[in-house]
Amino acid sequence: MSEQPLFERLALIGVGLIGSSIAHAARAQGVVGTIVATARTAATRQRVTELGFADQVVDTNAAAVAGADLVIVCIPVGQSGPVAQEIAPHLKHGAILSDVGSVKTAVRDAMAPHVPPGVHLIPAHPVAGTEHSGPDAGIAELYVNRWCILTPPAGADAAAVERLAAFWRALGANVEKMSAEHHDLVLAMTSHLPHLIAYTIVGTAEDLSEVTRSEVLKFSAGGFRDFTRIAASDPTMWRDVFLANKDAVLEMLGTFSEDLSQLTRAIRRGDGNALFDHFTRTRAIRRGIVEIGQDSAAPDFGRPHPELPVEPLPRPYALSDDS
Ligand code: NAP
Numbered sequence: 001m002s003e004q005p006l007f008e009r010l011a012l013i014g015v016g017l018i019g020s021s022i023a024h025a026a027r028a029q030g031v032v033g034t035i036v037a038t039a040r041t042a043a044t045r046q047r048v049t050e051l052g053f054a055d056q057v058v059d060t061n062a063a064a065v066a067g068a069d070l071v072i073v074c075i076p077v078g079q080s081g082p083v084a085q086e087i088a089p090h091l092k093h094g095a096i097l098s099d100v101g102s103v104k105t106a107v108r109d110a111m112a113p114h115v116p117p118g119v120h121l122i123p124a125h126p127v128a129g130t131e132h133s134g135p136d137a138g139i140a141e142l143y144v145n146r147w148c149i150l151t152p153p154a155g156a157d158a159a160a161v162e163r164l165a166a167f168w169r170a171l172g173a174n175v176e177k178m179s180a181e182h183h184d185l186v187l188a189m190t191s192h193l194p195h196l197i198a199y200t201i202v203g204t205a206e207d208l209s210e211v212t213r214s215e216v217l218k219f220s221a222g223g224f225r226d227f228t229r230i231a232a233s234d235p236t237m238w239r240d241v242f243l244a245n246k247d248a249v250l251e252m253l254g255t256f257s258e259d260l261s262q263l264t265r266a267i268r269r270g271d272g273n274a275l276f277d278h279f280t281r282t283r284a285i286r287r288g289i290v291e292i293g294q295d296s297a298a299p300d301f302g303r304p305h306p307e308l309p310v311e312p313l314p315r316p317y318a319l320s321d322d323s
Contacts, residue, residue, distance in 0.1 A: 006167050007096075008033040011068035013061050013083060015039050015048050016234075017129060018100045019074030020138025023053040025171040028140045038064040039135070040075075048135050062090040070096050070167065072124075073111075077101040078240035081110030093118040096160050100126055102187065102237070104151040104180035106244035112153065120160035125149045125183065126173060127191070131232040144172030145293060151180040188248035192241055193256060196249065198230035199238070 010032040012019045019037070026032045037054035038061055039045050049057045058064050065071045065087045073083055080099060091097060097119050101107040104123050115121045128146035130137065148168040152161045165175040178186075205216050205224060216224060242249060266274035289295050 005033045006031045006163065006170065007070040009068045009070070010035050011064040011071045012037045012054070013064055013071065013073045013087070014075035015044065015054070015135050015138070016074065016133050017137040017142075018126065019072070020048070020051070020053055020135045021128075021140070021142035022072060022074065022100075022138075022171065024138050024140035025143060026167075027053065029170045029172075031167060031170040032070070036064050036068060044135060051135055053135075053138065061087050065090050065092075065095075067092055068095060070164075071098070073097070073099040073101075076236050076240045077103050077107050077244050080107045081114070084111035084114040088114040088116055091116060091119045094120075096120045096122055096164055098122050098124050098164055100124060101244075102191065102241050103244040104149075104183045108151065108153060108180050120157050121153060122156055122161055122164050123151045123153075123180065124164065124168070125151070125187070126168070127187075128173070129233075131229055131234075133234045133237075141172070143168070146173055148173040148175050149183055150175060150177045151183050152177060153180075184245050184248045185251070188245055188252045192245055192249050193252045195230055195233060195238060196242070196253070197256075198227040201227045202231035 010022075010026060012023055012035065015023065015037045016039075023035050023037060026035060034056065035054045036056045036058060037045075037048050038058050039048060042059075045057050045059065048054055061083055069092060071087070071091065073080060075083060080101060084097075097111070097115060098121075099107055099111070101123070102125060104125060108121070108123050111123070112121055126143050126146060126148040128142050128148075130142075148171075150161060150165060150168075161177070165177075168175050201224070208216075220228065263275070263278065265271075266278070286295075
């Protein structure tokens with residue numbers, strides 16, 4: 001555990017998979033003094049109290065942020081604007097206000113108008129997750145060896161950005177900074193489009209009358225199974241992602257459709273060379289992903305095992321800066 005916490009009081013608004021994993025990891029690494037949590041419904045707040053990963057569970061978003069020097073909003077992106085408006089009058093001067101949303105431009109535009117002077121808005125996106133939701137899904141290792149992308153708005157306070165970066169590094173993440181617009185374009189390709197394809201394929205299989213439901217399930221190891229895992233992702237979260245990142249997703253979808261047409265043509269014409277060349281190229285991409293250690297959606301269990309007590313990461317790792 002580090003000797004002095006990076007933040008005295010962390011407020012988590014929303015404690016599903018992402019928020020509860022932050023709480024577990026922050027506590028395990030000793031990077032915050034007190035963790036205050038809240039959620040939309042009384043049922044979730046009650047469950048968070050039972051799970052015990054927060055020091056305090058409060059009933060309102062306003063109460064959660066009072067006195068906090070780090071506030072992380074961990075809710076579906078469509079809620080970001082209204083929640084920013086709700087908490088704005090209660091934010092502490094000098095606090096960092098961040099989020100974890102999978103889309104950054106829309107979140108920044110929705111939150112920024114409400115942020116009072118003296119509060120540092122620094123949106124972020126930990127590129128880590130599973131298909132599970134809710135406070136029971138959280139694990140301390142979720143962010144280990146995963147990227148957390150910070151998208152500080154123009155003119156953001158450099159010291160505050162570095163402090164937030166140090167927080168995410170302490171949770172085990174690698175930190176990268178980029179503009180919100182660039183983030184949305186990159187993630188449209190690497191995350192949003194694949195989810196859209198998975199949702200489509202699983203829906204199509206469900207609709208096929210000649211393939212019975214049981215056969216789809218029985219032979220799912222043929223590739224379908226991997227799509228079903230992605231297509232099991234939270235409907236609210238993904239509805240909001242596609243609505244909020246509409247332009248970038250449509251742009252990537254256009255490119256994808258053109259490539260799909262080329263493959264369709266190759267199959268129709270029996271053009272084996274075109275198919276072989278394409279599959280060779282994609283195999284190389286897969287190998288590149290494996291080489292840089294991003295080949296699994298599962299947390300990096302090379303570090304602490306989830307069922308064992310979590311040991312703090314080595315201090316230089318936990319608190320190193322970005323230079
Ligand atoms: P989740 O498991 O469904 O949890 C969402 C949490 O937000 C719940 O605790 C919910 O409370 C709370 N909430 C919703 N509206 C709220 C409001 N108005 N005020 C206070 N709390 C509210 O979702 P998640 O997977 O953690 O995702 C959260 C965010 O992380 C999303 O923006 C998503 O884009 C981003 N993200 C997700 C992943 C992933 O793989 N899941 C990865 C990276 C980033 P109730 O339970 O009471 O409704």
